[in-house]
Amino acid sequence: MAFTQTDVDALKSAIAKAGNAAEVEYSDGTRTRFITPKQAADMLGMMERDVARTSGRRPKRQIRVITSSGF
Numbered sequence: 001m002a003f004t005q006t007d008v009d010a011l012k013s014a015i016a017k018a019g020n021a022a023e024v025e026y027s028d029g030t031r032t033r034f035i036t037p038k039q040a041a042d043m044l045g046m047m048e049r050d051v052a053r054t055s056g057r058r059p060k061r062q063i064r065v066i067t068s069s070g071f
Contacts, residue, residue, distance in 0.1 A: 002054050003047040011047060015040050 007026045014024045015037070023033045034040040 003050045005051055008044065008047050008051055011040065011044050015044070 004027055010026065011024050023031060025031050032043070034043065
């Protein structure tokens with residue numbers, strides 16, 4: 001199943017509304033129930049990568065640089 005931006009938005013909305021458990025219905029009628037916020041966050045990341053890949057956009061990447069003076 002290829003996810004759509006509508007599916008990503010539905011999951012984000014469910015995460016915002018629910019505390020520890022959320023149930024989401026996707027555009028194709030399937031439902032998924034998440035037990036922990038980590039499961040929902042992992043699924044959201046996977047869905048966003050899938051949407052970016054199918055739309056030809058590159059997924060967002062974040063690089064953090066930490067420096068120290070050595071003291």
